[in-house]
Amino acid sequence: MVLRDAAPSRPDDESTLDSAPPGSGAAAAARYWARQLAGAVPPDLPEPPAEAGRCSVGVPAELAAGLAALAVRAGLRLTDVVAAAAYVLLRRYTGSADLTLATTVRAAGGPCRLAALRPAVPAEASVGELLDAVRDAVIQASTYSAVPLARAAELAGADPDLFRVVVLSGGTQPPPATRLWVRPRRTGSGGLALDLGGPAAAPRAGRHGAKR
Numbered sequence: 001m002v003l004r005d006a007a008p009s010r011p012d013d014e015s016t017l018d019s020a021p022p023g024s025g026a027a028a029a030a031r032y033w034a035r036q037l038a039g040a041v042p043p044d045l046p047e048p049p050a051e052a053g054r055c056s057v058g059v060p061a062e063l064a065a066g067l068a069a070l071a072v073r074a075g076l077r078l079t080d081v082v083a084a085a086a087y088v089l090l091r092r093y094t095g096s097a098d099l100t101l102a103t104t105v106r107a108a109g110g111p112c113r114l115a116a117l118r119p120a121v122p123a124e125a126s127v128g129e130l131l132d133a134v135r136d137a138v139i140q141a142s143t144y145s146a147v148p149l150a151r152a153a154e155l156a157g158a159d160p161d162l163f164r165v166v167v168l169s170g171g172t173q174p175p176p177a178t179r180l181w182v183r184p185r186r187t188g189s190g191g192l193a194l195d196l197g198g199p200a201a202a203p204r205a206g207r208h209g210a211k212r
Contacts, residue, residue, distance in 0.1 A: 037156035054197030064192035102163040115141035
């Protein structure tokens with residue numbers, strides 16, 4: 001993958017999905033996730049240690065400002081830019097272009113929820129094309145985010161261990177299958193930190209969740 005610089009109706013509750021009429025929002029959500037996650041497999045990552053810890057990595061102020069500006073130009077939240085970076089790292093680590101993450105999204109007027117993110121990124125993508133693919137995936141995931149992660153995977157017949165890498169914001173917590181989670185966090189000085197952890201290290205939700 002080559003990255004080069006470039007200019008940059010919520011469904012009903014998931015309990016109604018199986019019996020919803022074909023034209024309903026719940027039925028549309030069921031069709032979307034069945035199609036979107038069909039054939040998805042968990043990223044090939046090593047088993048985490050039994051007591052995975054957590055750490056915080058500071059991002060230099062100049063880089064943090066550049067990421068924030070990139071998010072604004074692309075019409076994304078900073079969390080989405082971090083998800084795009086996670087996709088690139090996973091792609092380089094696993095050698096696979098077809099990757100599924102989980103990330104925090106929010107439908108218009110709704111609460112923050114975790115939803116699956118499976119962006120369709122071209123093989124020779126520019127930064128702009130990568131962010132466009134992530135933005136499209138976030139918009140779709142937000143639209144159908146009333147369906148819980150586990151249910152979305154079930155609808156597609158996917159491995160329940162699918163969501164091994166999660167990018168969080170706000171007070172959302174990672175699902176049980178998580179092997180690595182990352183939460184971008186604004187610091188008091190206007191900088192940026194990335195909190196990272198494994199399955200046994202539950203993140204602490206702070207007041208300074210990453211925003212645009």
